[in-house]
Amino acid sequence: MINLVRNEMLKLLRKKRLYVIILIIAFLVPLFTYAQFKEIQEQREKMGNQDWRTVLQQEITDTQNRLSSSRIQDEWRKYLKIRLSQQQYYLENDIDPRAPGAPTFMRIFVENSIDLLLPLLVMVIVADLVSSEASGGTIKLLLTRPVKRWRILLSKYIAMLMSVSFIVLSVAVLSYVISGLVFGYGGWNMPLLTGFAVSGDELLTDRVHIVPQWQYILMEFGLVWYVSVIVGTLTFMLSVLLRSTAAVMGIMLASLIAGAILVNMVSSWESAKYFFMVNLNLTNYVSGMATPIEGMSLGFSMAVLAVWGLAGFIIAFVTFSKRDIY
Amino acid sequence: MKKYTLTIVSAVSIAATLLWLFGLGWTLQDQFTANEKFQKQKEKTESATSKKEDGNLTIFALGDSLTRGTGDADGKGYVGYLSERLKKKSEQDITLFNTAIKGETSRGLLKQLRQSEIQRQVKQADVIMMTIGGNDLFQQGKVLESLDKNAINGKKQIYLRNIKNIYKQLRELNQDAVIYHVGLYNPFSNLQDAKTTSSIVRDWNFQTAETAAQFNNIVYVPTFDLFQLQVENYLYSDQFHLNTEGYKLIAERVASLVHFEQEEKNDE
Amino acid sequence: MSNTPALEVENLTKKIKRKLIIKGVSFTLYPGEVFGFLGPNGAGKTTTIRMIVGLISPTSGTIKIGGKNVRTEFTEAMRHLGCIVENPELYPYLTGWENLEHFAKMDPSIPKDRLDEVVTQVGLQNRIHDRVSTYSLGMRQRLGIAQALLGKPKVLILDEPTNGLDPAGIREMREFIRTLAREENLSVLVSSHLLSEIQLMCDRVAIISKGAVIRTDSVENLLAEQERVIWKAEPLSLAKEILEKETEVQEGLDQTLITLYDEPQLPIWNEKLVTAGVKVKEMRTQLPSLEDLFLEVTGGESID
Numbered sequence: 012m013i014n015l016v017r018n019e020m021l022k023l024l025r026k027k028r029l030y031v032i033i034l035i036i037a038f039l040v041p042l043f044t045y046a047q048f049k050e051i052q053e054q055r056e057k058m059g060n061q062d063w064r065t066v067l068q069q070e071i072t073d074t075q076n077r078l079s080s081s082r083i084q085d086e087w088r089k090y091l092k093i094r095l096s097q098q099q100y101y102l103e104n105d106i107d108p109r110a111p112g113a114p115t116f117m118r119i120f121v122e123n124s125i126d127l128l129l130p131l132l133v134m135v136i137v138a139d140l141v142s143s144e145a146s147g148g149t150i151k152l153l154l155t156r157p158v159k160r161w162r163i164l165l166s167k168y169i170a171m172l173m174s175v176s177f178i179v180l181s182v183a184v185l186s187y188v189i190s191g192l193v194f195g196y197g198g199w200n201m202p203l204l205t206g207f208a209v210s211g212d213e214l215l216t217d218r219v220h221i222v223p224q225w226q227y228i229l230m231e232f233g234l235v236w237y238v239s240v241i242v243g244t245l246t247f248m249l250s251v252l253l254r255s256t257a258a259v260m261g262i263m264l265a266s267l268i269a270g271a272i273l274v275n276m277v278s279s280w281e282s283a284k285y286f287f288m289v290n291l292n293l294t295n296y297v298s299g300m301a302t303p304i305e306g307m308s309l310g311f312s313m314a315v316l317a318v319w320g321l322a323g324f325i326i327a328f329v330t331f332s333k334r335d336i337y
Numbered sequence: 338m339k340k341y342t343l344t345i346v347s348a349v350s351i352a353a354t355l356l357w358l359f360g361l362g363w364t365l366q367d368q369f370t371a372n373e374k375f376q377k378q379k380e381k382t383e384s385a386t387s388k389k390e391d392g393n394l395t396i397f398a399l400g401d402s403l404t405r406g407t408g409d410a411d412g413k414g415y416v417g418y419l420s421e422r423l424k425k426k427s428e429q430d431i432t433l434f435n436t437a438i439k440g441e442t443s444r445g446l447l448k449q450l451r452q453s454e455i456q457r458q459v460k461q462a463d464v465i466m467m468t469i470g471g472n473d474l475f476q477q478g479k480v481l482e483s484l485d486k487n488a489i490n491g492k493k494q495i496y497l498r499n500i501k502n503i504y505k506q507l508r509e510l511n512q513d514a515v516i517y518h519v520g521l522y523n524p525f526s527n528l529q530d531a532k533t534t535s536s537i538v539r540d541w542n543f544q545t546a547e548t549a550a551q552f553n554n555i556v557y558v559p560t561f562d563l564f565q566l567q568v569e570n571y572l573y574s575d576q577f578h579l580n581t582e583g584y585k586l587i588a589e590r591v592a593s594l595v596h597f598e599q600e601e602k603n604d605e
Numbered sequence: 606m607s608n609t610p611a612l613e614v615e616n617l618t619k620k621i622k623r624k625l626i627i628k629g630v631s632f633t634l635y636p637g638e639v640f641g642f643l644g645p646n647g648a649g650k651t652t653t654i655r656m657i658v659g660l661i662s663p664t665s666g667t668i669k670i671g672g673k674n675v676r677t678e679f680t681e682a683m684r685h686l687g688c689i690v691e692n693p694e695l696y697p698y699l700t701g702w703e704n705l706e707h708f709a710k711m712d713p714s715i716p717k718d719r720l721d722e723v724v725t726q727v728g729l730q731n732r733i734h735d736r737v738s739t740y741s742l743g744m745r746q747r748l749g750i751a752q753a754l755l756g757k758p759k760v761l762i763l764d765e766p767t768n769g770l771d772p773a774g775i776r777e778m779r780e781f782i783r784t785l786a787r788e789e790n791l792s793v794l795v796s797s798h799l800l801s802e803i804q805l806m807c808d809r810v811a812i813i814s815k816g817a818v819i820r821t822d823s824v825e826n827l828l829a830e831q832e833r834v835i836w837k838a839e840p841l842s843l844a845k846e847i848l849e850k851e852t853e854v855q856e857g858l859d860q861t862l863i864t865l866y867d868e869p870q871l872p873i874w875n876e877k878l879v880t881a882g883v884k885v886k887e888m889r890t891q892l893p894s895l896e897d898l899f900l901e902v903t904g905g906e907s908i909d
């Protein structure tokens with residue numbers, strides 16, 4: 012098995028896909044760093060040399076003002092209310108959630124890339140893992156070896172897991188190293204709040220507790236990894252089912268983007284919460300953001316993703332071991 | 338070299354997998370088990386920030402939409418114009434905190450005053466500006482629904498109790514700052530029933546001024562007379578809030594009441 | 606040559622979308638034998654081969670490689686098999702060596718020095734460390750054979766191995782296959798739609814048409830029946846008269862006569878013509894075209 016996995020890793024490396032991914036990240040991170048830097052600068056300019064508490068208080072007031080306007084939508088109102096109580100919580104406990112620093116950037120970057128950017132990167136790697144063997148014809152040589160088919164597929168799956176871990180690690184390292192040039196490398200021990208739960212439009216704070224930022228980041232990266240593995244598994248399944256890598260990418264891309272759109276529209280279509288693509292934003296549960304649909308929670312989303320992932324895994328293995336190869 | 342890349346990438350990937358698995362496990366443990374109780378960080382770092390800064394006038398504004406500036410094309414409101422005027426007049430830097438919220442009632446304001454950050458800012462203020470009561474009396478810009486004396490009286494009693502508490506709170510937090518409470522005008526003075534509504538507003542203002550008089554350094558600034566005539570020229574299109582001209586009028590009046598020399602003397 | 610069979614195919618059928626594509630194919634390969642699988646396009650050669658190598662599952666029938674059933678003892682059966690199905694498609698972004706290493710790793714029983722052996726065997730020493738994407742078709746074909754030989758198989762299956770090769774390449778391939786069979790006692794299954802190719806390479810041939818084997822025989826037997834002699838002589842009418850006394854004669858194109866190929870009789874016929882004063886200008890043997898052969902064995906049924 013180790014030999015098989017080694018083979019798959021070799022092919023992955025030789026196809027240069029991993030390098031492309033690293034390049035993409037290395038290109039995007041400075042972009043976002045700059046954007047973040049600009050934002051902080053603008054805030055500083057607007058607020059003068061004010062204390063962050065004042066700024067946060069101002070935000071709270073702004074939020075309250077927006078809330079009092081009668082024209083805002085119900086969902087938006089709900090979101091604002093949650094945001095509001097959270098901001099007040101930070102203020103009361105003297106925690107600056109936006110202190111600049113590379114770890115903070117990492118956290119913000121990963122929270123924003125969990126539902127689209129990272130799944131896309133994963134998809135680029137995984138989409139042709141099996142389909143390229145089929146379209147390139149090499150599958151004929153691969154499957155006429157004295158190795159059972161499921162073992163071959165399993166080696167590919169393990170290679171997929173490894174490359175997903177590698178991508179997530181690249182995101183972590185690159186975002187830390189590059190943004191640190193601007194924001195500095197400190198801030199690992201900053202306390203952050205987590206454990207918010209939403210029930211109706213109330214923010215439940217009975218489980219809220221403080222964790223140091225490094226733990227918070229590690230937790231978020233764990234979730235990002237989980238989401239990436241699920242997206243990877245589904246892409247993997249499509250890669251088994253379809254010969255054409257372009258078709259695999261097309262379907263994955265469409266569903267991911269549809270997910271990003273749906274999240275903003277589905278609050279009244281309740282059963283949409285069973286789609287995998289509206290459940291990708293796991294980090295929102297940790298940071299206590301509003302859920303797109305009533306009744307979603309970290310446990311729920313993880314379970315939905317697990318079911319999709321498991322189904323994809325089973326479909327992939329069953330079809331691959333049974334299928335005729337023309 | 339090529340051989341090593343493969344080994345290194347594989348080893349790193351496996352290590353990363355373990356790390357992320359650990360992170361995921363930790364998340365599950367952290368988010369789904371409640372045993373870890375939250376200890377509030379009660380200790381506040383209030384040292385440097387709660388002191389007043391010298392040579393700098395701090396205006397703290399609170400209250401409802403009038404203080405927020407609803408209806409003003411520039412969104413500044415009387416507080417904005419006032420601070421501009423004061424800046425020119427005093428040649429000092431002015432720091433303005435505006436925590437007013439549209440639709441705020443006296444009850445809401447009292448609640449807001451319980452927030453620690455608001456309290457901290459009140460403590461820092463040199464001048465405090467406020468408007469409140471409009472939403473207690475007029476419900477969201479509607480003409481007084483019924484001109485029923487009893488109902489209005491009930492509202493007034495609640496309001497007066499609240500406003501007294503607000504004054505008390507502010508005074509407790511900050512003994513020195515002069516509080517300017519900008520009074521109510523009658524936005525309906527050009528409509529029928531103007532006589533009745535005007536008398537209600539006048540009475541409301543009078544009672545508030547009486548309450549204010551029980552405290553030190555609270556100036557109740559009347560605005561009723563400013564808009565008694567031709568109120569339509571000063572109203573925003575919602576026929577309730579003021580427009581830019583209206584806010585400027587209030588700013589002018591309040592500005593004439595603020596004296597810095599005196600302020601600074603008080604400070605020293 | 607007639608000990609235990611290296612490959613046994615029995616009553617193989619395949620249905621794709623309710624259409625019966627392979628209709629009960631059976632044949633047996635013995636060690637050291639080169640077996641030809643001859644049929645026109647679309648006859649079902651590749652489909653049969655795919656079933657033998659386990660890429661598609663047969664609808665019914667059994668396949669045994671070295672006595673192991675492909676369906677029930679897949680890994681054991683595959684250990685005795687090397688194959689190229691259709692084109693030798695290897696990983697273009699890897700070098701030839703990496704490709705071989707890749708496939709060698711999949712079978713732990715392959716020793717490390719086996720790679721050098723097969724590379725020398727197919728004569729790719731000079732280019733083996735270049736990327737496959739830079740290889741010519743002939744080189745890819747060799748690399749394909751090298752990977753098929755990695756596991757020291759008992760059975761080698763080559764689907765149209767001379768496809769796309771130049772005449773020199775075809776000859777080389779032919780000799781290579783013969784050597785393998787002779788020296789390593791390998792059984793080789795070669796599919797082709799060219800009779801000439803099969804004739805020079807194979808010991809036995811199965812002719813397949815529309816998914817069924819219509820005849821299995823040794824090459825000599827098949828050809829002996831079907832080979833023709835073409836005569837060019839003057840005057841033609843006299844020649845025809847004389848030959849018709851001896852055998853069946855047909856008139857061919859370009860003033861020629863066609864008779865059956867009958868080796869012991871040929872000099873006698875020739876002598877008779879010469880003594881009768883006919884000038885024999887040309888006398889050559891001709892293989893029947895595949896089409897002729899089909900017409901012959903199927904009794905007039907066309908290829909499609």
Ligand SMILES: Nc1ncnc2c1ncn2[C@@H]1O[C@H](COP(=O)(O)OP(=O)(O)OP(=O)(O)O)[C@@H](O)[C@H]1O
Pocket residue numbers: 337621622626644645646647648649650651652653798
């Ligand atoms: N996946 C498939 N679906 C439907 N029909 C198929 C499929 N694969 C093969 N066939 C049919 O089976 C028949 C045999 O095809 P096969 O590829 O085995 O022919 P062949 O003998 O290898 O021909 P060639 O000399 O052209 O390679 C053809 O008629 C083909 O149309």
Ligand SMILES: [Mg+2]
Pocket residue numbers: 650651652691764
């Ligand atoms: Mg074919």
